[in-house]
Amino acid sequence: MNVSRLSSTELRDRLAAGAFRLRIGPFVSQVTTRLPSVVASLGFFYGDYPLEDEAAIADFHVRLAPPSGLRRFYRPQVLFFQDGRSQFQPFPMDLAPPLFEWGLNWCVANRAHHYLMLHSGVVERSGRALLLPAHPGSGKSTLTAGLVTRGFRLLSDEHALIRPEDGQLVPVPRPIALKNESIAIIQDLGTELTFGPTFHDTQKGDVSHLRPFEDSVRRADEPAAPGWVVFPKFVRGGNHRLEPVAKAAAMMELVDNSINYGILGSVGFRALARLVDESTCWALDYDDLPRALDEISRLADR
Amino acid sequence: MWRVPKDWRLEWRQWGSFHIVFNPASGDTHLLNVISAFVLRSLENEARSVEELKALVSRLPERPGDPADIDDLVSELDELGLVAAAPP
Amino acid sequence: MNGHLDAATELLLAALVRPRDLPTLDALRWDELLCRARNTRLLGRLGVEVERLDLLDRIPRKAADQIRAELALAAENARMVRFEVNRILRALRDVAVPVILLKGAAYVLADLPPAEGRLSSDVDIMVPKESLGEVEAALLRGGYEAVKLDPYDQRYYRRWMHELPPLCHRERETVVDVHHTILPETGRLRPDRRALGEAARPLGDRLRILAPADLVLHSAAHLFQDGDLDGGLRDLVDLDLLLRHFGREPEFWEGLVPRAVALTLTRPLYYALRYCQGLLCCPVPASVQEAVRAGEPVPPVRSLMDALTCRAVTPDGWDQPSRRTRRARFLLYVRSHWLRMPPWLLARHLARKAIARVFPAHAR
Numbered sequence: 001m002n003v004s005r006l007s008s009t010e011l012r013d014r015l016a017a018g019a020f021r022l023r024i025g026p027f028v029s030q031v032t033t034r035l036p037s038v039v040a041s042l043g044f045f046y047g048d049y050p051l052e053d054e055a056a057i058a059d060f061h062v063r064l065a066p067p068s069g070l071r072r073f074y075r076p077q078v079l080f081f082q083d084g085r086s087q088f089q090p091f092p093m094d095l096a097p098p099l100f101e102w103g104l105n106w107c108v109a110n111r112a113h114h115y116l117m118l119h120s121g122v123v124e125r126s127g128r129a130l131l132l133p134a135h136p137g138s139g140k141s142t143l144t145a146g147l148v149t150r151g152f153r154l155l156s157d158e159h160a161l162i163r164p165e166d167g168q169l170v171p172v173p174r175p176i177a178l179k180n181e182s183i184a185i186i187q188d189l190g191t192e193l194t195f196g197p198t199f200h201d202t203q204k205g206d207v208s209h210l211r212p213f214e215d216s217v218r219r220a221d222e223p224a225a226p227g228w229v230v231f232p233k234f235v236r237g238g239n240h241r242l243e244p245v246a247k248a249a250a251m252m253e254l255v256d257n258s259i260n261y262g263i264l265g266s267v268g269f270r271a272l273a274r275l276v277d278e279s280t281c282w283a284l285d286y287d288d289l290p291r292a293l294d295e296i297s298r299l300a301d302r
Numbered sequence: 303m304w305r306v307p308k309d310w311r312l313e314w315r316q317w318g319s320f321h322i323v324f325n326p327a328s329g330d331t332h333l334l335n336v337i338s339a340f341v342l343r344s345l346e347n348e349a350r351s352v353e354e355l356k357a358l359v360s361r362l363p364e365r366p367g368d369p370a371d372i373d374d375l376v377s378e379l380d381e382l383g384l385v386a387a388a389p390p
Numbered sequence: 391m392n393g394h395l396d397a398a399t400e401l402l403l404a405a406l407v408r409p410r411d412l413p414t415l416d417a418l419r420w421d422e423l424l425c426r427a428r429n430t431r432l433l434g435r436l437g438v439e440v441e442r443l444d445l446l447d448r449i450p451r452k453a454a455d456q457i458r459a460e461l462a463l464a465a466e467n468a469r470m471v472r473f474e475v476n477r478i479l480r481a482l483r484d485v486a487v488p489v490i491l492l493k494g495a496a497y498v499l500a501d502l503p504p505a506e507g508r509l510s511s512d513v514d515i516m517v518p519k520e521s522l523g524e525v526e527a528a529l530l531r532g533g534y535e536a537v538k539l540d541p542y543d544q545r546y547y548r549r550w551m552h553e554l555p556p557l558c559h560r561e562r563e564t565v566v567d568v569h570h571t572i573l574p575e576t577g578r579l580r581p582d583r584r585a586l587g588e589a590a591r592p593l594g595d596r597l598r599i600l601a602p603a604d605l606v607l608h609s610a611a612h613l614f615q616d617g618d619l620d621g622g623l624r625d626l627v628d629l630d631l632l633l634r635h636f637g638r639e640p641e642f643w644e645g646l647v648p649r650a651v652a653l654t655l656t657r658p659l660y661y662a663l664r665y666c667q668g669l670l671c672c673p674v675p676a677s678v679q680e681a682v683r684a685g686e687p688v689p690p691v692r693s694l695m696d697a698l699t700c701r702a703v704t705p706d707g708w709d710q711p712s713r714r715t716r717r718a719r720f721l722l723y724v725r726s727h728w729l730r731m732p733p734w735l736l737a738r739h740l741a742r743k744a745i746a747r748v749f750p751a752h753a754r
Contacts, residue, residue: 055416056417059452113459248322263463383477
């Protein structure tokens, strides 16, 4: 049963009682909260996602609640609890919905060591995965969102999850977080895009989330084989350039972009080497998004 | 005398003329060029002196300019935890 | 034994004592167990038992996945400890001083049962007091730096009378703690440091490890110092594992209480045996149970201890602090991420680009 099948009362009650278990790709997240903004956000973004039985093992036990005490009223705050423990410094209460999203990213990154994880956007075309490793200035989320508007299936805008056993990329589709100018840029790409509210005054400016397409969520159990790794760099007013990258260099770059490569030792090394072996690797300098999307689409269609 | 410690199983990959080596003991990953890879390979199964290494390297087509670089190289490999001093 | 344990702790204890029963747990119990085990840093230990009994395929997939993930963390931890010891010895290569490896690092290097599934990567070494200066200097030359301690840690360090602050390696960010004794000299308990050194056994080429009885007594002393359980359930489990491991030899049991008496550690040993038996069903010979009553406190103290211990094995804070210094982290999450992450989460991928400067064209 999907989340959208719950009435708003049922949704609210389940979340309050800790009886809400959301399946996102391979992960089951039990969510508990009484905060109306988070309840609304979950209903809005996760309508197409399946709910797990109550008698199920959860990977994460997430709770969003205000800290106890006086801060309930003066400049109210919210805390993110995972497995019963508060994980981050308190956030302003009006940032509770994005805190949920960020917190969930943190949960995945912290725990899913049965996968090799890279900090990267991942989309799919013709059964093959295209990775967009993140580094400052890459604009990976914007590109990921842009490629989704061009018909690529979303696997993730944050984490590339690689199965060590077979090298497949495992989907974890989630709302895509866009910042500042990117919000408008993606909105301008037209098509049927659903955005959540825009949150201001986050540490990096404005943020808004793009609801994943139903197709990406429905096919979250379909992994993808490695296809391409594109290292993007947004250079304002710079030259547009798409060039092959030597595999050895790509490997070292990916090591730097990894979340848990070091933890996995030899397993991580072999899995990453396999990814590099089985993908073609590119560097893309761009300053015009539509042009970059054209370029990448052409690449994937070869 | 130097060598890669006995039970350390280095893992190698090569793409073009670049070698990547993973050291399970240190958890580090390294990018090596042809000469460095050759020297490290030579030390994987036997202990060798720096002089021996210089002699071996001098027979490679890609000869390094300065033999003193091999001293530096071995020193760096030691620093990185890839090789260790072996008893003579 | 008096004292109340909550349901999740009971579940965890039962799982540790009777891992064979794990396939019979339902999903809800598993959910609770995985959570509690992880919070008490015992999921790795549980995972080791599951693997040993070949149960990974007989428990729910999700439980197996979470266990595998935890075992990956534990394996990396063991690697870090071994390599760190290797680096410490390298830094100390010109220092002719006997080095005794303590606690976690000793368990790992000596392949003792508490090493399996372990998640703590600090290295503790013990050297003679007179050599502290020399050892410190050598470690500083080897790239270690003194850690700045926050007030909590300062209290801990003053309490344990460490003369040197913990040393953190600049690049690896691993922590070495250099001791010259196992308990504070001003404490009530004053085990003879020289006796410990004399009984120490060789470990590999250059290290030493405490004798079996001393390992147990050291662990017990630490755990029950001043009557509060500083390490929680994880440390009690370690103690239990040591007792079971060494207890296979009758000589171990025969010598245990006399050694405790000689080192003035009968009270901690009493508690150790009491709680390992009571909570973890550790088999202790009747003769030893009788002999250790020499260390028994008066009943009110004992009742209080029971209650304290039960409370102490139930986690309530983040990360039971036996070390809150900047230890080696596991996870660096996100450079370009814009969440206000606490900086103490680090991933150690330790990638290094080592292109030798042999050809100018190949320079970094």
